[in-house]
Amino acid sequence: MLLSSRRRTNEPRHGSASWLRRSGLSTLVAVALGVFAGAAQAQSPCPSQSIHPEIYRWELDAQGKGVYLCRAKDGYGNFKHITxxxxxxxxxxxxxxxxxxxxxxxxxxxxxxxxxxxxxxxxxxxxxxxxxxxxxxxxxxxxxxxxxxxxxxxxxxxxxxxxxxxxxxxxxxxxxxxxxxxxxxxxxxxxxxxxxxxxxxxxxxxxxxxxxxxxxxxxxxxxxxxxxxxxxxxxxxxxxxxxxxxxxxxxxxxxxxxxxxxxxxxxxxxxxxxxxxxxxxxxxxxxxxxxxxxxxxxxxxxxxxxxxxxxxxxxxxxxxxxxxxxxxxxxxxxxx
Structure with missing residues (x-):
């Protein structure tokens, strides 16, 4: 089974950040998200940076068991046609x-x-x-x-x-x-x-x-x-x-x-x-x-x-x- 790492993210609804602050959950959520992101980055086979000046980082774009496809991204978040x-x-x-x-x-x-x-x-x-x-x-x-x-x-x-x-x-x-x-x-x-x-x-x-x-x-x-x-x-x-x-x-x-x-x-x-x-x-x-x-x-x-x-x-x-x-x-x- 092939798995894609592409994700679409939606902007939070107006007022959701205020609700988190009021409920005392903002710190907990931030820590949890940071831990999750750090773990995902550590497990990724794609390098976090590049020697090439036009490549800001490599992002995991698709994967299967034992195989991974890394695509280059620039500093603006745009994919480059280098894999x-x-x-x-x-x-x-x-x-x-x-x-x-x-x-x-x-x-x-x-x-x-x-x-x-x-x-x-x-x-x-x-x-x-x-x-x-x-x-x-x-x-x-x-x-x-x-x-x-x-x-x-x-x-x-x-x-x-x-x-x-x-x-x-x-x-x-x-x-x-x-x-x-x-x-x-x-x-x-x-x-x-x-x-x-x-x-x-x-x-x-x-x-x-x-x-x-x-x-x-x-x-x-x-x-x-x-x-x-x-x-x-x-x-x-x-x-x-x-x-x-x-x-x-x-x-x-x-x-x-x-x-x-x-x-x-x-x-x-x-x-x-x-x-x-x-x-x-x-x-x-x-x-x-x-x-x-x-x-x-x-x-x-x-x-x-x-x-x-x-x-x-x-x-x-x-x-x-x-x-x-x-x-x-x-x-x-x-x-x-």
């Missing part, structure tokens, strides 16, 4: 990487084609029974995935490698080699353990050492140990000054220990679908710092931005007017 989903794998939430190979397309090559849908269309496609693990009843949200190489209107290549259901679906279609200034690969991978396994699921963000387009063997070696996996960029790779809509993943260990390998148990999904006003879209560093500083992510990875950046969860769709269909999404499921 961070908190996926608590340690609490039993699950994630999948979802795509659909186009009919007749080869699987596991650089030329594999994938069907494209908007986030809402992917959500509806799953609800229709096209993906049943984890159970459809636990479906919480769908968020856009990694980079693509556009082709025909209904299909696209994925730029980088993908593993789904334990199988390499594509080795990636982008022939360019990507390096950081120090000569290391500019790519990072996000991996997930099998959601069907006993116990909790684990996630990983780590360097993806295959900097150039490669065949199935090196890709399979890099993805070894993961059930689902995708590849994005180092969070700071690219034009540092450009502002655009962003899609980022972050992760950490819930106990605060350094997370590497498959032992990360909290995942963050940042989506920025901000128009040019009233708040400009994010730079790479701003998106990274929101996850790292506001939410405490130990690792982050940059996914496709611009019109590709989008998400949908039951009862709410991001307001971006320029969404385009995408061939890969991250699917979040609440705990049973």
């Amino acid at each position: 961070v989903q908190v996926v608590d794998l340690a609490a039993g939430a699950k994630m999948r990487i979802m795509s659909e190979v186009a009919p007749g397309s080869p699987i596991g090559t650089s030329e594999t084609l994938f069907v494209k849908r908007t986030a809402q269309e992917w959500y509806n496609w799953i609800k229709l029974g096209n993906a049943t693990v984890p159970p459809i009843a636990q479906l919480f949200s769908v968020t856009s995935g990694s980079f693509t190489m556009p082709t025909a209107a209904a299909t696209a290549h994925l730029s980088f490698a993908e593993k789904k259901w334990g199988i390499i679906t594509t080795t990636g279609n982008d022939p360019v080699c990507y390096y950081m200034d120090d000569g290391s690969s500019a790519k990072r991978m996000f991996g997930l353990s099998d959601p069907r396994a006993a116990g909790q699921q684990f996630a990983a963000i780590r360097p993806f050492d295959v900097a150039c387009q490669a065949g199935a063997t090196p890709v399979n070696n890099a993805f070894s140990g993961y059930f689902d996996a995708l590849v994005g960029f180092h969070p700071l790779y690219g034009d540092a000054t450009r502002r655009t809509n962003r899609s980022f993943i972050g992760s950490k260990r819930k106990d605060g220990a350094w997370a590497e390998g498959k032992d990360q148990d909290v995942v963050y999904l940042l989506t920025s679908t901000t128009p040019t006003s009233p708040m400009p879209a994010l730079t790479l560093n701003e998106a990274h710092k929101i996850l790292a500083n506001d939410f405490g992510a130990q690792w982050t990875v940059q996914l496709a931005g611009g019109g590709d950046a989008q998400y949908f969860h039951q009862g709410f769709e991001d307001p971006s007017p320029n969404k385009v269909p995408v061939p890969e999404v991250l699917v979040v499921y609440q705990a049973p």
Whole structure:
């Protein structure tokens, strides 16, 4: 069951405050409300403040069991079009990487084609029974995935490698080699353990050492140990000054220990679908710092931005007017 934290509050009737004062209950009510508000704030997974100067605080906007959607608010109480989903794998939430190979397309090559849908269309496609693990009843949200190489209107290549259901679906279609200034690969991978396994699921963000387009063997070696996996960029790779809509993943260990390998148990999904006003879209560093500083992510990875950046969860769709269909999404499921 999804729960919304949105509330409408009504102004008190004229004279109600005077009645409380006369009845001697004003102090008691004020204390009770303060205790309640403090307890609610302490339990919220959304940060009370932000490193970003245009974000005054984060507010819990929707939640399910082990999953939360935090939305940015400015100092005037207006929602900004920046959200961070908190996926608590340690609490039993699950994630999948979802795509659909186009009919007749080869699987596991650089030329594999994938069907494209908007986030809402992917959500509806799953609800229709096209993906049943984890159970459809636990479906919480769908968020856009990694980079693509556009082709025909209904299909696209994925730029980088993908593993789904334990199988390499594509080795990636982008022939360019990507390096950081120090000569290391500019790519990072996000991996997930099998959601069907006993116990909790684990996630990983780590360097993806295959900097150039490669065949199935090196890709399979890099993805070894993961059930689902995708590849994005180092969070700071690219034009540092450009502002655009962003899609980022972050992760950490819930106990605060350094997370590497498959032992990360909290995942963050940042989506920025901000128009040019009233708040400009994010730079790479701003998106990274929101996850790292506001939410405490130990690792982050940059996914496709611009019109590709989008998400949908039951009862709410991001307001971006320029969404385009995408061939890969991250699917979040609440705990049973």
